[in-house]
Amino acid sequence: MTERRNPGWRLLALTAAFALALIGWAAPSHADEPPGPANxxxxxxxxxxxxxxxxxxxxxGAPASGAEQQTGCTxxxxxxxxxxxxxxxxxxxxxGWAQVPxxxxxxxxxxxxxxxxxxxxxxxxxxxxxxxxxxxxxxxxLVVESDTGAPNTGVVLGSRPFLVTLxxxxxxxxxxxxxxxxxxxLAGIEKTVTDDLNTAGYIGQNVTWTVTSDVPRQxxxxxxxxxxxxxxxxxxxxxxxxxxxxxxxVNFEQGVDVTCTTTVTCTFTSVGLAKLNQNPGSKVxxxxxxxxxxxxxxTAEGVFTNTAKVTINGNDSAEVTAQTTWGQLRIHKFxxxxxxxxxxxxxxxxxxxxxxxVAVADLATDQxxxxxxxxxxxxxxxxxxxxxxxxxxxxxxxxxxxxAGGALTVAGDPTTEAGTKNYKAVPNTKQDLPALPMTxxxxxxxxxxxxxxxxxxALGIVVLGRLNARRRR
Numbered sequence: 470m471t472e473r474r475n476p477g478w479r480l481l482a483l484t485a486a487f488a489l490a491l492i493g494w495a496a497p498s499h500a501d502e503p504p505g506p507a508n509x510x511x512x513x514x515x516x517x518x519x520x521x522x523x524x525x526x527x528x529x530g531a532p533a534s535g536a537e538q539q540t541g542c543t544x545x546x547x548x549x550x551x552x553x554x555x556x557x558x559x560x561x562x563x564x565g566w567a568q569v570p571x572x573x574x575x576x577x578x579x580x581x582x583x584x585x586x587x588x589x590x591x592x593x594x595x596x597x598x599x600x601x602x603x604x605x606x607x608x609x610x611l612v613v614e615s616d617t618g619a620p621n622t623g624v625v626l627g628s629r630p631f632l633v634t635l636x637x638x639x640x641x642x643x644x645x646x647x648x649x650x651x652x653x654x655l656a657g658i659e660k661t662v663t664d665d666l667n668t669a670g671y672i673g674q675n676v677t678w679t680v681t682s683d684v685p686r687q688x689x690x691x692x693x694x695x696x697x698x699x700x701x702x703x704x705x706x707x708x709x710x711x712x713x714x715x716x717x718x719v720n721f722e723q724g725v726d727v728t729c730t731t732t733v734t735c736t737f738t739s740v741g742l743a744k745l746n747q748n749p750g751s752k753v754x755x756x757x758x759x760x761x762x763x764x765x766x767x768t769a770e771g772v773f774t775n776t777a778k779v780t781i782n783g784n785d786s787a788e789v790t791a792q793t794t795w796g797q798l799r800i801h802k803f804x805x806x807x808x809x810x811x812x813x814x815x816x817x818x819x820x821x822x823x824x825x826x827v828a829v830a831d832l833a834t835d836q837x838x839x840x841x842x843x844x845x846x847x848x849x850x851x852x853x854x855x856x857x858x859x860x861x862x863x864x865x866x867x868x869x870x871x872x873a874g875g876a877l878t879v880a881g882d883p884t885t886e887a888g889t890k891n892y893k894a895v896p897n898t899k900q901d902l903p904a905l906p907m908t909x910x911x912x913x914x915x916x917x918x919x920x921x922x923x924x925x926x927a928l929g930i931v932v933l934g935r936l937n938a939r940r941r942r
Contacts, residue, residue: 518601553612609633612632708732709760726738772793
């Protein structure tokens with residue numbers, strides 16, 4: 470009796486090793502006399518399959534044995550598993566066990582060529598990363614991860630379907646309470662904006678967005694087959710350039726490793742994907758430079774919100790955002806007395822009253838008396854007139870202005886600032902001219918007397934000339 474069972478037992482050991490190899494682990498070594506199917510004794514409540522969903526660690530852990538591990542698992546909550554029984558395989562016989570080595574788990578889904586599968590249950594991992602399938606009968610089971618969840622904002626690369634036998638041989642005994650530890654690779658994403666004065670200046674040039682996304686560690690026979698960065702630029706921002714590299718110094722060449730559109734979507738080519746797969750655990754750094762060109766497209770407060778996500782093997786991350794805020798300024802020049810618009814005035818805008826630095830120079834009013842700064846950093850400024858309109862007095866005193874985020878607003882009367890935003894009305898007075906002679910009262914008498922005197926003088930000259938002429942005759 471014992472001699473007849475020995476070949477089946479050895480086959481069982483090979484089968485168990487095969488089953489665990491599908492999960493990515495090596496099976497433990499067995500003695501020459503492992504247990505056989507004849508001495509399987511299923512507990513009254515059935516068998517249990519404990520699926521512990523863990524984060525793929527930087528280094529592979531120790532080989533699993535089907536027994537519970539006490540350390541080394543960072544749990545993932547919210548992952549959905551479907552458990553299928555391969556009903557066409559009877560593990561109550563040695564013939565059924567002999568079939569197992571020839572059965573391959575599918576790349577995805579629950580269909581196994583030449584075999585029928587039956588869905589037994591669907592569970593979601595709890596806070597400890599555990600999905601416990603209980604009350605199971607003897608058989609070959611297919612475990613399918615149907616939903617990876619999405620912890621935090623990262624992408625989860627799920628493990629591929631795998632096969633496991635119940636019971637499972639552990640330490641030369643049948644294990645009816647089996648523990649498996651399929652790993653998932655996480656890929657987080659972050660987004661920041663650099664819009665400080667040194668980078669973007671006063672008028673919103675070269676606002677720089679940085680998207681940092683993880684290259685997941687490969688595990689459970691999963692590699693990166695597609696990798697896409699999508700950065701949705703809001704209206705009012707104009708794309709300037711995009712550059713990509715790994716944080717370890719590996720650069721990506723546009724058109725070779727990755728292709729990027731100006732909207733911005735960057736898709737890695739097969740060449741770039743090979744570099745990603747060679748650098749697990751690194752980070753992709755995407756740098757996008759933009760100009761702020763239309764504040765009216767932002768919110769009322771001048772806020773531009775830029776979103777980004779990473780899509781790996783078709784799995785989207787949650788979107789992450791970053792914001793930048795900008796305003797505007799309009800200046801109106803007019804005659805203090807007549808309220809008439811004045812063109813030809815020139816201003817400079819300074820961040821300090823002494824104008825040690827100039828934010829914007831050569832702001833010249835048009836024929837309607839207006840000049841506009843379409844994009845301007847919010848904050849305190851001083852407006853200084855550098856050239857007055859022809860015939861008007863130059864007023865070089867600095868005038869303080871507060872720029873708020875958002876588009877400018879004006880009132881019906883351009884000479885008033887009441888009810889406006891980011892608007893400055895600047896009056897001018899005409900230059901003083903020499904006074905003309907008075908034409909009434911004493912002035913009038915003086916004019917008459919002067920006129921008579923000139924007439925008498927002219928008459929005397931004429932008479933004198935005639936007398937001299939007669940004497941010469």
